[in-house]
Amino acid sequence: MRPLAHxxxxxxxxxxxxxxxxVLSVLATVFGLVxxxxxxxxxxxxxxxxxxxxxxxxxxxxxxxxxxxxxxxxGSAVISAxxxxxxxxxxxxxxxxxxxxxxxxxxGNTVRFVNDILLSAPSIVLGLFIYALVVLPxxxxxxxxxxxxxxxVALPVIVRTTxxxxxxxxxxxxxxxxxxxxxxxxxTMQILFRAARPGIVTGILLALARISxxxxxxxxxxxxxxxxxxxxxxxxxxVPMVIYQYALSPFASWNALAWAGAxxxxxxxLTLSLLARAILLRQRMPAND
Amino acid sequence: MNPIPRSLRLLALSFMFMLAACQPSDQDGGTADAVPxxxxxxxxxxxxxxxxxPVMAKWSSDYRTSSGRQVNYQSVGSGGGIAQIKAGTVDFGxxxxxxxxxxxxxxxxxxxxxxxxxxxxxxxxxxxxPGALRLTGPVLADVFLGKITRxxxxxxxxxxxxxxxxxQAITVVHRADGSGTTFNFANYLAKVSADWKAGPGExxxxxxxxGIGGKGNEGVAAYVQxxxxxxxxxxxxxxxxxxxxxxxxxxxxxxxxxxxSESFAAAAESADWQNTADFDLVLTDAPGADAWPIAATNFxxxxxxxKDASRGAxxxxxxxxxxxxxxxxxxxxxxxxxxxxxxxxxxxYWQATLDN
Amino acid sequence: MSAAAPATSSPAxxxxxxxxxxxxxxxxxxxxxxxxxxxxxxxxxLLGAALSMLWGGRETLATFGLDFFFTADWDVGARRxxxxxxxxxxxxxxxxxxxxxxxVSFGIxxxxxxxxxxxxxxPVGTAIELLAxxxxxxxxxxxxxxxxxxxxxxxxxKINDTLGQLPLIGLLFHGPPLGIGMLTAGxxxxxxxxPFIASVMREVFLTVPSRLKESAYALGSTxxxxxxxVVLPYTRSAVIGGVFLGLGRALGETMAVTFVIGNxxxxxxxxxxxxxxxxxxxxxxxxxxxxxxxxxxxLALGFVLFLxxxxxxxxxxxxxxxxxxxxxx
Numbered sequence: 001m002r003p004l005a006h007x008x009x010x011x012x013x014x015x016x017x018x019x020x021x022x023v024l025s026v027l028a029t030v031f032g033l034v035x036x037x038x039x040x041x042x043x044x045x046x047x048x049x050x051x052x053x054x055x056x057x058x059x060x061x062x063x064x065x066x067x068x069x070x071x072x073x074x075g076s077a078v079i080s081a082x083x084x085x086x087x088x089x090x091x092x093x094x095x096x097x098x099x100x101x102x103x104x105x106x107x108g109n110t111v112r113f114v115n116d117i118l119l120s121a122p123s124i125v126l127g128l129f130i131y132a133l134v135v136l137p138x139x140x141x142x143x144x145x146x147x148x149x150x151x152x153v154a155l156p157v158i159v160r161t162t163x164x165x166x167x168x169x170x171x172x173x174x175x176x177x178x179x180x181x182x183x184x185x186x187x188t189m190q191i192l193f194r195a196a197r198p199g200i201v202t203g204i205l206l207a208l209a210r211i212s213x214x215x216x217x218x219x220x221x222x223x224x225x226x227x228x229x230x231x232x233x234x235x236x237x238x239v240p241m242v243i244y245q246y247a248l249s250p251f252a253s254w255n256a257l258a259w260a261g262a263x264x265x266x267x268x269x270l271t272l273s274l275l276a277r278a279i280l281l282r283q284r285m286p287a288n289d
Numbered sequence: 290m291n292p293i294p295r296s297l298r299l300l301a302l303s304f305m306f307m308l309a310a311c312q313p314s315d316q317d318g319g320t321a322d323a324v325p326x327x328x329x330x331x332x333x334x335x336x337x338x339x340x341x342x343p344v345m346a347k348w349s350s351d352y353r354t355s356s357g358r359q360v361n362y363q364s365v366g367s368g369g370g371i372a373q374i375k376a377g378t379v380d381f382g383x384x385x386x387x388x389x390x391x392x393x394x395x396x397x398x399x400x401x402x403x404x405x406x407x408x409x410x411x412x413x414x415x416x417x418x419p420g421a422l423r424l425t426g427p428v429l430a431d432v433f434l435g436k437i438t439r440x441x442x443x444x445x446x447x448x449x450x451x452x453x454x455x456x457q458a459i460t461v462v463h464r465a466d467g468s469g470t471t472f473n474f475a476n477y478l479a480k481v482s483a484d485w486k487a488g489p490g491e492x493x494x495x496x497x498x499x500g501i502g503g504k505g506n507e508g509v510a511a512y513v514q515x516x517x518x519x520x521x522x523x524x525x526x527x528x529x530x531x532x533x534x535x536x537x538x539x540x541x542x543x544x545x546x547x548x549x550s551e552s553f554a555a556a557a558e559s560a561d562w563q564n565t566a567d568f569d570l571v572l573t574d575a576p577g578a579d580a581w582p583i584a585a586t587n588f589x590x591x592x593x594x595x596k597d598a599s600r601g602a603x604x605x606x607x608x609x610x611x612x613x614x615x616x617x618x619x620x621x622x623x624x625x626x627x628x629x630x631x632x633x634x635x636x637x638y639w640q641a642t643l644d645n
Numbered sequence: 646m647s648a649a650a651p652a653t654s655s656p657a658x659x660x661x662x663x664x665x666x667x668x669x670x671x672x673x674x675x676x677x678x679x680x681x682x683x684x685x686x687x688x689x690x691l692l693g694a695a696l697s698m699l700w701g702g703r704e705t706l707a708t709f710g711l712d713f714f715f716t717a718d719w720d721v722g723a724r725r726x727x728x729x730x731x732x733x734x735x736x737x738x739x740x741x742x743x744x745x746x747x748x749v750s751f752g753i754x755x756x757x758x759x760x761x762x763x764x765x766x767x768p769v770g771t772a773i774e775l776l777a778x779x780x781x782x783x784x785x786x787x788x789x790x791x792x793x794x795x796x797x798x799x800x801x802x803k804i805n806d807t808l809g810q811l812p813l814i815g816l817l818f819h820g821p822p823l824g825i826g827m828l829t830a831g832x833x834x835x836x837x838x839x840p841f842i843a844s845v846m847r848e849v850f851l852t853v854p855s856r857l858k859e860s861a862y863a864l865g866s867t868x869x870x871x872x873x874x875v876v877l878p879y880t881r882s883a884v885i886g887g888v889f890l891g892l893g894r895a896l897g898e899t900m901a902v903t904f905v906i907g908n909x910x911x912x913x914x915x916x917x918x919x920x921x922x923x924x925x926x927x928x929x930x931x932x933x934x935x936x937x938x939x940x941x942x943x944l945a946l947g948f949v950l951f952l953x954x955x956x957x958x959x960x961x962x963x964x965x966x967x968x969x970x971x972x973x974x
C-alpha cells in the first residue's frame with residue numbers, strides 16, 4: 001500500500017541518518033582522543049631522558065649538565081599560591097555580590113559581562129598590563145608581579161564559578177534563613193556559602209589549573225631565575241618559563257628537561273581537574289527537574 | 290561560631306608557611322646593608338641578550354661553585370637589557386648591538402665585549418653537503434631580498450660550477466622575533482649590499498621582503514630542516530649542535546671560509562679594537578684573511594660609577610673571573626672566547642673608565 | 646530570668662536586642678560595601694587593562710590614526726606600522742579553529758551523553774578534559790616539531806594538488822607545502838579549544854530533563870532526532886555561550902600559534918601560506934622593541950585584541966538575548 005511504502009522509505013532514511021550521525025560522533029571522539037594520545041606520547045618520549053628523581057631534587061643546570069627543576073617547581077608553587085591567595089578573596093567577594101546583591105541589576109549584568117571578557121582576555125595582554133602597573137614602577141621583574149598577573153588570570157574563573165554556584169542554591173534556603181531574622185551577612189557566609197562550598201572550591205582548583213600552564217603573563221613580570229630564590233621581590237624560577245627557554249635552546253639536555261617539566265605540569269593539572277570533579281560529585285546539587 | 294570554612298583555614302595556613310619561607314634570605318644579599326667584609330656583594334643581577342644566556346648560565350654556575358657569589362642573568366633581550374641598566378635596576382646589561390660613545394657618556398655607562406659568536410646561513414637542498422654551497426655577501430643579500438628565487442639561478446651556478454643545483458624554489462626563513470642574531474645578519478647584508486641597506490636596512494627586527502619567520506633560533510632551524518629548498522640563518526651553536534648544512538661565504542679578503550671556531554677567532558683578532566673607543570665595533574665583514582664574515586660580539590654594559598660600590602666590584606670580579614677561567618666552557622658551548630690581546634685592552638679600559 | 650514569663654517586657658532585654666539589631670545592620674552594610682567593592686574592582690581591572698593598552702598605544706594612534714587598522718605594512722626599520730595582517734591572521738585562524746572544533750565537540754558531547762556505555766563515559770570524558778590541561782607551549786612545540794612535518798610532507802601537497810586546482814576554493818587551498826601556516830595554526834587551535842566547548846556542551850546536555858527525551862523516544866524518535874530536535878534546542882543558549890567562550894580563547898592564544906603560523910607579514914587568501922596573529926606579534930617583538938613607536942604599536946595591537954574579544958562576546962550576548970525574546974522568555 002502506498003502510504004506504508006512511503007513511510008517505510010522515510011523510516012529507513014531516518015535510521016540511516018541516525019546511523020551516520022552516530023558514527024560521526026564516534027569518529028569525532030576518536031579524533032580528539034588520537035590527538036591527546038599523540039601529544040602526551042610526544043611529551044613523554046621526549047622528556048623521558050630527564051624523568052628521574054633528579055628532576056625533583058636538583059636545580060636548573062647549565063647546558064649539557066645533569067640537573068632538575070626543583071627551583072622551578074618551588075617558584076611555581078609560591079607564585080601560584082600567592083596568585084590564588086590574592087585572587088580568591090576578591091573573586092569570591094565579587095561572586096557573592098553578583099549572586100546575592102546584583103543578580104538582576106544593570107550594574108550586575110555589566111560586571112558579569114566584563115568578567116567574561118576578562119575570562120577570555122589573552123593572558124599576554126594581562127601580563128603587559130601588570131608590566132606597566134607593577135614592573136615599571138618597581139624597576140625590575142619580581143615574583144610578586146608575576147603573582148599579581150596570574151591572579152588577574154585566575155580572578156574571572158573564581159568569580160564565575162562562585163556566582164553560578166551561589167545561584168544554584170535554592171531560594172527556599174535563603175528565604176527560610178531570612179525569615180528567621182538572621183542578618184544577610186550571616187545568611188550568606190554561614191548558610192549559602194556552606195551549601196555552595198564544593199562548587200566554590202572547585203572554582204579555585206580550576207583557577208589554579210588554569211594558571212599552572214600560563215607562560216605569557218610571566219614573560220613580562222616574574223621572568224625566571226636559574227638559582228634557588230625565595231625573595232618575592234626578585235625574579236623567581238617557574239616551570240612555564242623554564243620550559244619556554246629550554247625548549248628553544250639547541251642543547252639536548254635542556255630540551256629533555258623542558259619536555260619533562262611539561263609532562264609534570266600536565267599531570268598536575270589533570271590531578272586538579274579530577275579532584276575538582278570528585279568534590280563536585282560528592283555533594284551534587286539537586287537538579288531542577 | 291566560626292564562619293570560615295575549614296578548607297579555607299587549611300589553605301591559609303599552608304600559604305602562611307610558604308610565605309614565611311620566602312623572606313629574603315641573607316644568601317642573596319639583596320638588601321643594601323648586607324655588605325660583606327671583602328667589599329664585594331654576594332649576589333648581582335644582569336639582563337640582556339638571549340644569545341649569551343647558555344654561556345652565562347654555565348659561567349655563573351661555575352662562578353658560584355668557585356667563589357660562592359651568585360650572578361643571576363635574565364635573557365630579556367638586548368632592548369630590555371639596555372633599558373634596565375640605564376634605569377639602574379640591574380648591575381650589568383648585555384646587548385648584541387653596541388651603543389655609541391655619545392649614548393654611553395650620556396647614560397654614564399661603560400661598554401666592553403664578553404664573548405664572540407656568529408651567524409651561519411644554513412640550507413636544506415638535496416645532495417648538497419655541509420660547506421659545499423658557496424655564496425658571496427651580495428648574492429646572499431639578493432636571495433633574502435627575493436631577487437634570486439630559484440636554486441639554479443645563474444648567479445648561484447656561477448659560484449658553484451661543480452654542484453648540481455636543482456630547479457627548485459628558494460624558501461627564505463628568517464626570524465619572527467627581534468634578536469641580536471638578526472641584527473648582526475642584517476648589519477652584514479647592509480655592509481655588502483647597497484640594495485639591502487636601502488631596503489630592509491639594519492636592526493634587531495627588519496621588514497623581510499620575503500620568506501617565513503621562525504620563533505627563535507630553534508624555530509628557524511626547525512623550518513629549515515623541514516622545508517626542502519630553504520635557506521635560513523642561525524647562531525653558530527645551533528648550526529653545530531643540530532649538525533645543519535652550513536654554507537661557505539666569501540669574506541672581505543676574498544677567500545671562501547666555513548664557520549668554525551678558528552674563523553670566528555680570526556674575525557675577532559683582525560678587527561681594529563685598539564682604535565675603537567668603547568669597543569663600538571660590529572664584527573661583521575671583518576678584514577682578516579681567514580675571518581668568518583658574520584661574526585658577532587656580545588657587549589656588556591656597566592655603570593662607570595655604580596651607586597653601590599660593592600655591587601660594582603662584584604660585577605667586575607665576575608668578568609675578571611670569566612676572562613681568566615671561562616674560555617673552556619665557552620668553547621664547549623660553541624662560543625668563541627675573546628683573544629688575549631682583546632682581554633688586555635679591556636682591562637686597560639676598565640682602569641681608565643671605571644671608578645673601582 | 647523566669648523561664649515562663651515572656652522576655653519582651655524586660656528593658657534590659659529590649660536594649661540588648663536593639664543593640665544586636667543595630668550591630669547586624671552595621672555589619673550588613675559593611676558586608677555589602679566590601680562585596681560591592683570587590684565587584685567593582687573586577688570592573689576596574691578590566692577597564693584598567695584595556696585603558697593601559699590604549700594609553701600605551703596613543704603615540705601610534707596619534708601618528709597613524711585609523712589607518713593603523715587598515716594598513717598591511719609592518720616595517721620596524723622604517724617605523725611604519727599597520728595592523729591589518731595580524732588582525733586578519735587572528736580572525737582567520739580563530740575561524741578555522743571554530744569550524745573544526747564546533748562539529749567535533751558536538752560529536753564528542755553526543756557520544757559522551759547518548760552513546761557511550763556507562764563505564765566508558767568517565768574515562769573518555771576525563772581524557773578529553775586532559776587536552777585542556779596541556780600547557781599551550783607544548784601545543785606549539787608539538788605542532789612545530791611533530792605535526793607540521795607530517796602535514797607538510799604528506800597532507801598539504803595532496804591538498805594543493807586536488808582542492809588547490811578547483812576554480813574558486815582553489816584560491817584557499819594552494820600554496821607551498823611548508824607544513825606551517827594559517828591552516829596548521831587553525832588546526833592546533835581547534836584541538837586546544839575542543840575540550841572547552843565539548844565539556845560545556847556535555848554538561849549542558851546532561852541538564853535536559855529526561856522526561857523530555859523519553860517522550861520523544863516514546864514517539865519513536867531515533868537517538869539522533871532526539872539530540873537534534875530536543876536536546877539541542879533546549880540547550881541552545883548555553884551551547885552558543887560555550888562556543889563563543891571557545892572563540893574568545895582562540896583569539897587570544899599566544900604560544901601555540903606563534904610556533905606554527907609562520908610569522909610572515911603578508912596578506913594572503915591561501916590558507917597554506919604563513920601569516921601572523923596579534924598575540925604572536927606581541928610575544929615575538931615586545932622584548933626587543935627599543936623604539937618607542939614600536940612599543941606603542943605593540944600595545945595598540947593589544948588593545949585591538951581586547952576590542953575583538955569584546956565585540957565577539959557582545960555579539961554572543963546579543964544573539965542569546967534575541968533567542969530568549971523569540972522564545973518568549
